[in-house]
Amino acid sequence: MPEPLIVFESNVRFVNWHRNVQVEVARLYDAWNRWSDRSRPTTRRWEPGLRALSRIVQHAEADGKRVRALGGAWSLSEAAVTRDYMVNTKPLNYVDVGLKPENVDPAYAGNPEYLVFTQCGTSVLELNRILERRGLALPTSGASNGQTFCGAFSTGTHGAANMVGSMQDYVAGLHVVGEGGRDYWVEPASRPVVSRKFCETLGTELRRDDRLFNALLVSFGSFGLIHAALFMAVPIYLLERHVRPYSYDRVRPSLSTLDVSGLDLPDGRGLPFHYEVVLNPYARRDRQGAYVRFMYQRPYSALPAAPTTTDTRVIMRPSDDVLSVIGAIGDVAPALLPYAVEELLEREFEPQDGELGTPAQAFGSTTLRGSVVSTELGVPLLHAENAVEAVLAVANDFPFAGLAAVRYVRASAALLAFTHHEPFTCTIELPAAGSQRALEAYDRIWNELERRNVPYTLHWGQILKNDPAHFRRAYGTRLDAWLAARRAFLTPAGRRTFSNDLLERAGLAS
Ligand SMILES: Cc1cc2nc3c(=O)[nH]c(=O)nc-3n(C[C@H](O)[C@H](O)[C@H](O)COP(=O)(O)OP(=O)(O)OC[C@H]3O[C@@H](n4cnc5c(N)ncnc54)[C@H](O)[C@@H]3O)c2cc1C
Numbered sequence: 158m159p160e161p162l163i164v165f166e167s168n169v170r171f172v173n174w175h176r177n178v179q180v181e182v183a184r185l186y187d188a189w190n191r192w193s194d195r196s197r198p199t200t201r202r203w204e205p206g207l208r209a210l211s212r213i214v215q216h217a218e219a220d221g222k223r224v225r226a227l228g229g230a231w232s233l234s235e236a237a238v239t240r241d242y243m244v245n246t247k248p249l250n251y252v253d254v255g256l257k258p259e260n261v262d263p264a265y266a267g268n269p270e271y272l273v274f275t276q277c278g279t280s281v282l283e284l285n286r287i288l289e290r291r292g293l294a295l296p297t298s299g300a301s302n303g304q305t306f307c308g309a310f311s312t313g314t315h316g317a318a319n320m321v322g323s324m325q326d327y328v329a330g331l332h333v334v335g336e337g338g339r340d341y342w343v344e345p346a347s348r349p350v351v352s353r354k355f356c357e358t359l360g361t362e363l364r365r366d367d368r369l370f371n372a373l374l375v376s377f378g379s380f381g382l383i384h385a386a387l388f389m390a391v392p393i394y395l396l397e398r399h400v401r402p403y404s405y406d407r408v409r410p411s412l413s414t415l416d417v418s419g420l421d422l423p424d425g426r427g428l429p430f431h432y433e434v435v436l437n438p439y440a441r442r443d444r445q446g447a448y449v450r451f452m453y454q455r456p457y458s459a460l461p462a463a464p465t466t467t468d469t470r471v472i473m474r475p476s477d478d479v480l481s482v483i484g485a486i487g488d489v490a491p492a493l494l495p496y497a498v499e500e501l502l503e504r505e506f507e508p509q510d511g512e513l514g515t516p517a518q519a520f521g522s523t524t525l526r527g528s529v530v531s532t533e534l535g536v537p538l539l540h541a542e543n544a545v546e547a548v549l550a551v552a553n554d555f556p557f558a559g560l561a562a563v564r565y566v567r568a569s570a571a572l573l574a575f576t577h578h579e580p581f582t583c584t585i586e587l588p589a590a591g592s593q594r595a596l597e598a599y600d601r602i603w604n605e606l607e608r609r610n611v612p613y614t615l616h617w618g619q620i621l622k623n624d625p626a627h628f629r630r631a632y633g634t635r636l637d638a639w640l641a642a643r644r645a646f647l648t649p650a651g652r653r654t655f656s657n658d659l660l661e662r663a664g665l666a667s
Contacts, residue, residue, distance in 0.1 A: 158208070159192040159193065159194070159205075160192065160193040160208075160212075161189075161191070161192060161193065161205040161206070161208035161209035161212060162189050162191040162192060162193050162195060162205065162209065163186065163193070163209055163212055163213065163216075164186065164187045164189070165184045165185060165186040165187070165242075166184070166185050167183065167184055168181060168182075168183065169181070169182050169184075169185040170182075171185065171227075171230075171238065171243060172230075173230045173231070173232060173233065173237070173238075174229070174230050174231045174303070175231075175233055175528065175529045175530070175591070176528055176591075177233055177528070177529070177530050177591055178232075178233065178234070178235055178238060180235075180238050180240055181240060182238075182239070182240060182241070182242075182243050183222065183240060183241050183242060184222075184241070184242045184243070185227075185242075185243050185244075185245060186209075186213050186242060186243070186244045186245065187244075187245045187248060188206050188209040188210055188213065188244055188245065188246055188248060188249055188278075189205065189206065189209065189248045189249075190202055190203060190204075190205050190206040190248065190249060190251060190276075191205050192205050202251050203249070203251040203276055203384075203385065206248070206249040206251070206276060206384065207332075207334070207340065207359075207384050207385075210244070210334045210338075210382045210384055211334050211338035211339075211340065212338065213242065213244055213382070214334055214335075214336070214337070214338040214381070214382060214654070215337070215338040216242070217241065217242045217654055218336070218337070218338075218650075218654055220242075222241035222242050222654075223239045223240075223241040223242065223653065223654055223655070223656060223657060224239070224241060224242040224243070224244065224382070224654060224655065225237060225238065225239045225242070225243055225244070225378045225655070225657055226243075226244050226246050226277065226307070226308075226378050226382045226383065227243050227244060227245050227246060227308075228246060228247070228277070228278070228304060228305035228307060228308015228309070228311070229247070229280060229303050229304045229305050229308050231303055231304050231308070231618070232308070232312060232617075232618035232619070233529070233530060233531055233618065233619045233620055234312075234617060234618055234619055234620060234621050234659060235657065235658060235659045236311075236312055236377040236378065236617055236618060236657075236659055237308070237377075237378065238657060238658070238659070239657040239658075244382060245278075246276075246277045246278035246305060246307070246308075246382075247278040247280070247305060248278060249276040249277055249278035249279075249384070250275075250276055250278050250279040250280070250283055251275075251276045251279075251385075252273065252274070252275045252276070252279055252283070252284065252287050253273070253274040253275075254270075254273050254287065254288070254291050254293065254390070255269065255270040255271070255272065255273075255291075256269040256270075256272045256274070256351075256355070256387075257269070259352060259354050260351060260352055260354060260355040260358070261350065261351065261352055261355075262349040262350055262351060262352050263352075264349050265349065265350050267389060271293065271389055271390045271391065271392075272329065272350070272387055272388070272389060272390075273288070273293075273387065273388050273389075273390050274385060274386075274387050275306050275385060275386055275387075275388070276384065276385045277305060277306065277307035277308075277382075277383050277384055277385060277386070278305050278307070279305060279306050280302065280303060280304065280305055280306070281295070281298050281299070281302040281303070281304050281305075281306065281309060281520075282302040282303065282517075282522060284306060285298075285302060285516065285517035285520075286517065288390055288393070288517075289393060289515060289517050292392060292393050292457075293390040293391065293392060293393055294390060294391055294392070294393045294394060294515065294516045294517070295324075295327075295390065295391075295516060296318065296321045296322075296327045296389070296390070296391050297315065297316045297318040297321040297322070297323070297324065297327075297566075298314070298316055298324060298516070298520050299314045299315065299316055299324075299520065300316060300479070300520055301520055301521060301522060301523040302517075302520055302521060302522055303522065303523065306324075306386060306388075307383045307386060309324050310323070310324040310325035310328055310374060310375065310386070311375060311376060311377050311378060311383070311617075312375065312377055312616065312617040312618035313325060313375045313569065313571065313573075313574045313575050313576060313616065313617055313618075314618065315564070315566045315576055315584065316431065316520065316564070316566075317431045317432060317433040317450075317564035317565065317566070318430055318431055318566070319415070319428065319430070319431070319432055319564075319565040319566060319567065319581065320430070320567060321566070321567065322566055322567040322568075322569055322576070323566055323569050323571075323574060323576050325374040325375055325569060325571045325574065326567070326569050326570070326571070327388050327389045327390075328374060328386050328387070328388045329344060329348070329350045329387045329388055329389055330342060330343065330344035330350050330351055330370075330386070330387040331343045331344070331370070331373055331374070331383055331385075331386050331387075332359065332361060332383065332384045332385040332386070333373060333380055333381045333382070333383050333384065334381050334382045334383075334384055335380065335381035335646065335647065335651065335655075336381070336647055336648060336650070336651035336654065339362070340359075340360075340361045340362070340384060341361060341362050341363075341364050342355075342356050342359065342361045342362070342363050342364065343364045343366065343369055343370050343373055344363075344364075344365055344370055344387075345365065345366075345367045345370045345371070346365040346366055346367055347367050349365055350387060351363075351387065366642075368572075368638055368641070368642045369642050369645070369646060371570050371571055371572045371638075371642075372571075372572050372573070372638065372639045372642035372643060372646075373642075374570075374571035374572075374574070375569075375571040375572070375573045375574045375575075375617065376573065376639075376643075377617050377618075377659070377660075378655065378657075379643065379655050379656065379660055379665065380643060380646055380647065380655060381647075381651075381655055392457070393457045393515060393516075394454050394455065394456065394457050394515075394516070395454075395455040395456070395457055395458070395460075395513050395514065395515060396430070396431065396452040396453070396454060396455070396513070396514055396515070396516060396519045397452060397453045397455050397511050397512070397513050398450070398451075398452045398509055398511070398512050398513075398514065398519060399422075399423065399449075399450070399451050399452070399509055399510055399511060400448060400449070400450050400506055400507065400508055400509040401420075401448070401449050401451075401508055402445045402446075402447070402448050402449075402506065402508065403420065403445065403447045403448075403449055404440075404441075404442065404443050404444055404445055404446065404447060405436065405440065405442045405443075405446055405447045405549075406442050406443050407419060407420065407447070408420070408434055408447040408449060409542060409545075411434075412434070412541045412542040412545055412563065412583070413538060413539055413540070413541045413542040413543075413583075414538075415428050415432070415538065415565060415581070417429070417432065417451075420449065422451065423453075423511070424453055429451035429452060429453050430452055430453055430454035431450070431451060431452035431454075432449075432451050432564075432565060433449070433450045433451070433562060433563065433564045434447055434448070434449050434450075434562075434563040435447070435448040435450065435479060435502070435506065435560060435561070435562045435563075436448075436545070436549075436560060436561040436562075436563065437495075437498050437499055437502050437560060438498070438548065438549050438552035438553065438559070438560060438561055439494065439495030439498055439499065439552065439553065439556065440495075440499065446499070446502075448502060448506040450506075452519065455513065457515075460513060460514070460515075479560065479562045479586065479588050483501075483529055483531075483558070483559060483560065483588040483589060483590060486498065486501060486558040486559075486590045489558055489590075491556045491557075491594070492556075494556040494557070494558055495556065497558065498558070498559075498560055501560075502560065528590065528591035529588055529589070529590065529591055530588075530589055530590075530591045530592075530595050530596065530599075530620055531586060531587060531588040531589065531619045531620060532586075532587050532599045532602075532615060532616070532619050532620040532621075533575070533584055533585065533586040533587065533615065533616035533619045534584065534585040534586075534587070534602075534606070534613045534614070534615065535575040535576050535577075535578060535582045535583070535584050535613060535614040535615070535616070536578065536582070536583050536585065536606075536611055536612065536613045536614075537578040537579070537581075537582065537583070537612060538565070538578070538580065538581040538582070538583055540583075540611045540612065540613075541563070541583035541585075543609055543611050544583065544585055544606060544611050544613065545561065545563060545585060547602060547605040547606050547609055547611065548561050548585060548587065548602055548605075549561075550605060551598060551601045551602045551605050552598070554601075555594075555597070555598055555601055557589050557592070557594050557595045557597075557598035558589050558590035558592065558594075558595065559587055559588055559589030559590070559595055559598070560587075560588065560589075561585055561586070561587055562585070562586040562588070563583060563584070563585050563586075564583075564584045564586070565581050565582070565583055565584070566581065566582055566584065567580065567581060567582075568580055568581065568582060569582075572632070572635045572636075572638050572639040572642070573617070573632060573635065573636070573639050575614035575615055575616050575617060575631075576614075577614065577632075577635060578612070578614070582614075584616070586616075586619075587599065587602070596620065599620055603622055603627075612630075612631070613631065614631045614632070615627075615631070621659070621663070623662055625662070625663055625664030628663045628664060628665070629664065636665075639665070640665065640667075643665075649667075652666065652667065653666075
């Protein structure tokens with residue numbers, strides 16, 4: 158077999174998308190679907206990429222270095238970072254839509270035509286385009302599309318499709334390159350999907366194991382380099398989008414109940430497919446300051462304006478991605494913050510009433526890239542109102558240049574999903590202009606939640622608490638199961654190879 162193309166730069170400065178994580182990296186590898194003579198295979202087009210990942214792991218092991226895959230570099234935490242070897246996976250974007258019957262386990266109950274095999278580096282944007290052409294869609298995604306598929310689910314990325322869950326929740330199987338560069342197909346024993354023939358074609362070893370699968374789903378690079386994933390797409394649908402301003406007092410009763418009957422929505426009392434509340438923490442409670450964005454799922458039909466699949470701006474506004482717009486506030490004096498946030502939200506959240514678009518058009522691209530920080534809380538639905546109150550109390554006591562975006566998702570089975578709270582997790586994202594003051598506000602908010610006895614988790618791709626006790630409280634026996642699955646899959650040397658500072662600080666490395 159030919160050797161894969163292996164390229165790396167030494168002593169590179171890595172900077173993430175929002176520039177809040179910067180480190181010197183000993184080697185930054187690029188993994189390509191090319192052989193060492195630069196040629197690309199005409200069949201098994203994924204194969205050089207798989208071999209490259211395997212070789213890179215072997216290099217790291219031989220050099221006594223740690224290694225970590227990098228997706229789109231959109232995480233605001235240090236999840237993707239090590240000072241040793243990092244791997245840019247974005248060129249690995251082979252996608253195959255629909256599995257042949259012989260590649261599917263006879264027990265698989267779903268439609269094999271909706272199963273999508275994707276290499277790790279394919280972006281959400283690329284997947285949206287490919288799926289739309291085939292009359293399919295992602296069941297859910299984040300608010301915009303720059304993540305790689307594997308990078309997104311590895312931290313538990315979610316949207317506001319409350320009945321669907323997060324991105325990891327529609328992954329059916331994973332192909333991971335672990336210790337020694339050996340690769341494994343991992344899927345749940347309780348929901349087998351692929352056949353032995355599928356694994357023979359990949360040349361991989363099949364591991365059917367619920368605990369391992371649920372540990373690997375949200376593991377931020379800690380089990381190895383994930384080469385590919387198999388996920389379940391759905392038939393394409395349309396989203397009918399609305400944005401309406403309310404007062405906080407009017408929206409408040411929905412926060413812990415998801416009872417939207419007081420909001421006079423077009424479809425009545427039913428909870429929309431996508432329900433999100435963006436709050437100006439400084440607005441008077443009886444005045445406009447809560448912007449409700451909701452979308453109904455509608456059957457697909459060709460849109461009158463016939464937008465192309467590359468037109469991602471049809472119903473997308475910059476403000477859909479609260480993380481991106483908030484940088485615009487910049488360095489405003491604390492006393493002026495309430496006015497700055499009010500003006501930003503009024504400008505960005507213009508009312509909208511029923512514009513239709515596909516998921517690709519609804520969750521489109523962002524080019525905004527200010528200096529931004531963000532932390533995101535996950536709390537059980539019942540505690541949502543109390544958690545929002547905690548955020549508002551801190552913001553009013555200690556103003557910071559930020560806002561709060563509240564979304565809801567169904568509980569995830571992934572052991573370290575920050576959206577594991579049953580039956581629904583309320584997520585409260587707190588994007589802010591990058592400053593020491595915002596980081597201090599996050600500390601105060603976490604303390605206030607603890608004072609109020611609100612159980613909470615934190616999004617792995619956003620600012621995290623530097624305290625192992627927090628992670629133990631937040632995940633309890635799920636954390637023990639995750640550690641046990643990792644210990645069963647990797648030797649102590651392997652656990653070191655696939656760890657980083659974040660893992661050590663969270664008490665997850667050993
Ligand atoms: C503008 C913006 C908008 C966002 N919107 C949302 C949102 O709406 N909802 C939400 O939940 N989050 C959101 N986020 C957070 C973001 O979705 C997550 O941080 C996500 O993990 C980033 O994906 P990525 O591809 O950039 O991965 P990276 O940030 O590069 O990596 C994330 C983790 O995945 C691991 N990883 C990546 N590829 C592999 C692989 N092949 N094998 C093993 N491990 C791998 C990395 O090691 C790292 O631990 C947003 C972030 C930004 C900057």
